[in-house]
Amino acid sequence: MPVLLSELVVFHYFSSMRTTLPFSSFDRLISFPLLFISFATLLATLFLGCRPNVPTYTAQKSEIYSTAAIAGPHPLATEVGEMILKKGGNAIDAAVAVQFAMAVCYPRAGNLGGGGFLVYRAADGDTRTLDYREKAPAAASRDMYLDDEGEVISDLSTLGHLAVGVPGTVAGIEAMFKEYGSLPWPELIEPAIQLARNGYRISQSEADRLNGFQEYFAQMNEQSPWMGDTFLVDQVIVQTELAATLVRIQENGSQGFYQGETARLITKEMEENGGLITAQDLKNYTATWRDPVTANYDNYRIISMPPSSSGGVALTQLLGMVEPYALDSLGFQSAATAQLMVEAERRAYADRAEYLGDSDFYPVPIGKLTDEAYLSERMADFSPDSAGTSADITAGAGLRKESFETTHISIIDSLGNAVSITTTLNGNFGSKVIVDGAGFFLNNEMDDFSAKPGVPNMFGLVGAEANAIAPGKRMLSSMTPTIVEKDGELFMVLGAPGGSTIITAVFQTFLNVAEFGMSLDEAVNAPRFHHQWLPDEIMVEPDALGEQVKATLAAKGYRFRDVGRMAVVKALQVLPDGRLHAVGDGRNPDDDVAGY
Numbered sequence: 168m169p170v171l172l173s174e175l176v177v178f179h180y181f182s183s184m185r186t187t188l189p190f191s192s193f194d195r196l197i198s199f200p201l202l203f204i205s206f207a208t209l210l211a212t213l214f215l216g217c218r219p220n221v222p223t224y225t226a227q228k229s230e231i232y233s234t235a236a237i238a239g240p241h242p243l244a245t246e247v248g249e250m251i252l253k254k255g256g257n258a259i260d261a262a263v264a265v266q267f268a269m270a271v272c273y274p275r276a277g278n279l280g281g282g283g284f285l286v287y288r289a290a291d292g293d294t295r296t297l298d299y300r301e302k303a304p305a306a307a308s309r310d311m312y313l314d315d316e317g318e319v320i321s322d323l324s325t326l327g328h329l330a331v332g333v334p335g336t337v338a339g340i341e342a343m344f345k346e347y348g349s350l351p352w353p354e355l356i357e358p359a360i361q362l363a364r365n366g367y368r369i370s371q372s373e374a375d376r377l378n379g380f381q382e383y384f385a386q387m388n389e390q391s392p393w394m395g396d397t398f399l400v401d402q403v404i405v406q407t408e409l410a411a412t413l414v415r416i417q418e419n420g421s422q423g424f425y426q427g428e429t430a431r432l433i434t435k436e437m438e439e440n441g442g443l444i445t446a447q448d449l450k451n452y453t454a455t456w457r458d459p460v461t462a463n464y465d466n467y468r469i470i471s472m473p474p475s476s477s478g479g480v481a482l483t484q485l486l487g488m489v490e491p492y493a494l495d496s497l498g499f500q501s502a503a504t505a506q507l508m509v510e511a512e513r514r515a516y517a518d519r520a521e522y523l524g525d526s527d528f529y530p531v532p533i534g535k536l537t538d539e540a541y542l543s544e545r546m547a548d549f550s551p552d553s554a555g556t557s558a559d560i561t562a563g564a565g566l567r568k569e570s571f572e573t574t575h576i577s578i579i580d581s582l583g584n585a586v587s588i589t590t591t592l593n594g595n596f597g598s599k600v601i602v603d604g605a606g607f608f609l610n611n612e613m614d615d616f617s618a619k620p621g622v623p624n625m626f627g628l629v630g631a632e633a634n635a636i637a638p639g640k641r642m643l644s645s646m647t648p649t650i651v652e653k654d655g656e657l658f659m660v661l662g663a664p665g666g667s668t669i670i671t672a673v674f675q676t677f678l679n680v681a682e683f684g685m686s687l688d689e690a691v692n693a694p695r696f697h698h699q700w701l702p703d704e705i706m707v708e709p710d711a712l713g714e715q716v717k718a719t720l721a722a723k724g725y726r727f728r729d730v731g732r733m734a735v736v737k738a739l740q741v742l743p744d745g746r747l748h749a750v751g752d753g754r755n756p757d758d759d760v761a762g763y
């Protein structure tokens with residue numbers, strides 16, 4: 168640690184000055200070179216952006232706690248959550264503080280300028296969900312991403328100001344706090360303000376990520392702490408403008424974001440760059456409480472997110488379609504199990520494309536889609552002898568290279584209240600637009616709408632009328648924050664970032680525990696596969712499905728595509744003795760757990 172070294176040397180020099188004055192010539196001989204070296208080291212480390220008062224951290228992936236636990240995407244954020252839980256805050260207090268902290272130290276997905284979903288289960292078993300997904304601005308229109316020939320204009324819904332939906336995060340955080348929070352609001356935001364003001368050290372994976380996106384940041388912005396030549400591990404990032412924005416939220420609640428100075432800065436950013444969001448759009452934004460979608464699977468009850476996310480409905484469908492089969496006897500990732508799961512996924516994602524959208528705007532047939540008889544009928548044409556086929560629709564070049572960036576936190580407090588939150592800017596750093604003067608990234612969530620029926624978005628997902636763009640409508644999500652009960656008691660809290668692969672990651676992680684008897688860290692870290700109807704291929708992580716299994720499935724007509732990694736699960740499990748197993752995913756070097 169160069170900073171510590173230089174601090175020690177300087178300290179040694181000044182303390183020796185106090186005790187040994189007047190210097191002997193030998194002291195001078197030793198001390199002046201030491202002083203020179205120490206100041207040189209200090210200057211060098213300051214030049215690299217390192218500061219003595221900024222804490223270091225390491226990520227911990229799996230731990231068992233006796234009382235309360237949190238799993239999240241970054242050690243500084245989980246540390247904030249642990250601190251709030253230890254000082255008597257409940258799971259919602261911790262969730263509020265962690266979300267603000269993530270907006271500072273996890274900018275690729277933590278956010279003020281995005282949106283998210285909460286699934287909450289109180290200790291008494293009561294369950295609710297909160298939808299704080301972004302909305303299309305009032306000036307948005309169905310064909311806004313199409314050219315004169317009716318073709319989708321590349322990048323318009325992913326990069327820059329037109330890609331931005333009206334942010335929901337701050338309204339959502341305030342709504343959950345007002346309903347369930349117990350500590351003072353300013354106390355929950357203070358740790359994030361300190362992180363922004365004092366700075367924090369970036370990890371290697373963050374440095375890599377930042378370096379990879381500089382070209383886009385430069386296209387969209389003039390200046391930001393996130394812009395520079397080359398970011399290095401341990402470099403300290405100070406975010407003065409973001410700290411000021413957080414103070415406005417600390418003092419005025421969500422009005423500190425949707426009105427006043429922050430709103431002025433957002434609308435100025437929009438007006439000057441061809442964006443659509445107005446002061447009225449911001450003022451009109453509200454988060455919405457909804458009943459969860461629930462599924463029964465053996466002696467488990469799965470509680471998940473209804474539309475505007477497709478996550479809960481699709482997860483319910485997947486579980487309903489595979490439940491009649493004895494997966495445990497078929498075996499983990501055997502050809503038979505993989506084929507069954509892939510065929511269920513094909514059907515669930517086909518339904519997603521046709522029927523799922525914002526239920527405030529479109530009559531999503533949730534009851535029908537999750538009905539046992541419907542799901543059984545859906546699998547009636549399943550044949551273990553050959554691959555099913557997806558409809559023959561041109562799906563473009565498939566998934567874009569941009570990785571899936573969203574993020575998730577799972578929290579259980581000392582009383583047994585459980586929080587499962589997935590939140591996002593959509594792509595890495597969202598639209599890449601940073602609100603000038605306010606210091607935060609804006610989402611590119613408009614890409615989650617179906618810009619044109621049958622044309623895939625950045626996750627290769629297609630959609631139709633249900634997910635067409637309309638003013639004030641929420642774009643369809645795949646986020647699947649989920650809570651699981653076993654025999655009526657809290658059992659698991661889980662969710663993940665990962666775009667379209669979130670749903671199948673939650674599906675597989677649950678089955679790994681419930682059917683294949685894995686411990687939670689085995690279940691989270693097991694390699695995964697994914698099928699989403701279109702493109703008609705099985706995406707496989709390294710080591711997922713063995714070569715023999717792939718050969719068997721290929722002979723039946725399945726096609727494969729290798730991917731480096733898919734969704735990144737963060738999960739908690741209540742063990743039989745009541746202790747809490749917290750697990751972060753090895754797929755993200757910064758995933759971390761904390762608790763006590």
Ligand code: GLY
Nearest residue numbers: 593644645646666
């Ligand atoms: N933006 C990714 C999702 O909501 O599914």
